[in-house]
Amino acid sequence: MVTDTLDIQISKAETSRFTQIDFNNLPFGKHFSDHMLVADYADGQWQNFQILPYGEIKMNPAMSVLHYGQAFFEGLKAYKLQNGQISVFRPYKNATRFNKSAERLCMPQLPEDLFVQSIAALVEVDQQWIPEQENHALYIRPFMFATEAALGVHPSSTYKFCVLTGPVGPYFSKYLKVKVETEYSRACDGGFGFAKAAGNYAGSMLPMKKAAEEGFDQLIWTDAREHAYVEELGAANIM
Structure with a gap:
């Protein structure tokens, strides 16, 4: 039930960039639709919801996110x-x-209703960007970051x-060769590994780089305490 409008x-x-895209060759995360949704949080409330042409966002060099990492995202598909x-x-x-x-x-x-309505409105505006091929979709990337221009840990x-949205094909185009990671940890007790924080992904890049140099595609992360128990595969489900 929708409670917030x-x-x-x-x-x-x-002008649209739609005709410039080869929908038979869609690498993940490289192409973006014509529009994006933005909103601001200030004075204790969300405001200024807008759908704008896709483009750059101005940033102050003192912006909090650049120094203290308050940023996270989600990912879903239409x-x-x-x-x-x-x-x-x-x-x-x-x-x-x-x-x-x-x-x-x-x-x-x-509010969850505002999250869903934001996505629905943007997808409706750029619905022509949804691929029709099998195993293709319109990837949707909601994210939030801190914008206060002030230094200090608070x-x-x-x-x-x-x-943001963009047409995508399959995330993987082949079977994966995976490595069980027993040196580095992705999450630990009392930490924030469950959050889709930008810093969590930054911390995974070095072990992923080392694994790639050894010929692996992905890591199976193990527990931080003993490295004896499987926790998750980096970018896919594991059974």
Whole structure:
């Protein structure tokens, strides 16, 4: 049940980049749709929800996120069904996880209805970007970061929420060769490994780089205490 109604100002792009994209060759995360959604958090509330032409965001060099890392993201997909309808997979599940990340990083939560409505509005504007090929989708990347321009280790007073979308093919194009990681840890007791924080991914890059140099595609992360128990595979499910 929707309890919050979202007022979004929409400014359409003058020209579309849609015809410039080869939809038969879609590497993951390289192409973005014509528009993005942005909103601001200030004075204790979310405001200024806008859909704008995709483009750069101005940043102050003292912006808190650049120094203290208050940033996290989510990822979900929209599909075009056989009957032509558009379906976004489990958006409320992502909304719940989004807010768990926000809470752990001492950032403001976004009401779940507003999270879902933001995504729905952006997908509707750029629905032509949803691929129709099998195993393809419109990837949706919501994220939040701190924007207060002040130094000092404390939670920012202002934040920005953004949503990007882009057409994607399969994340992996082959079977994976994986390595069981027993030196580095991705998460630990009392930490924030469960949050989709930007810093969590930065910390995984060195062990991933070393694994790639050894010929592996992904890591199976083990527990931080003993490295004896499987926790997760980096970018896919494991059974």
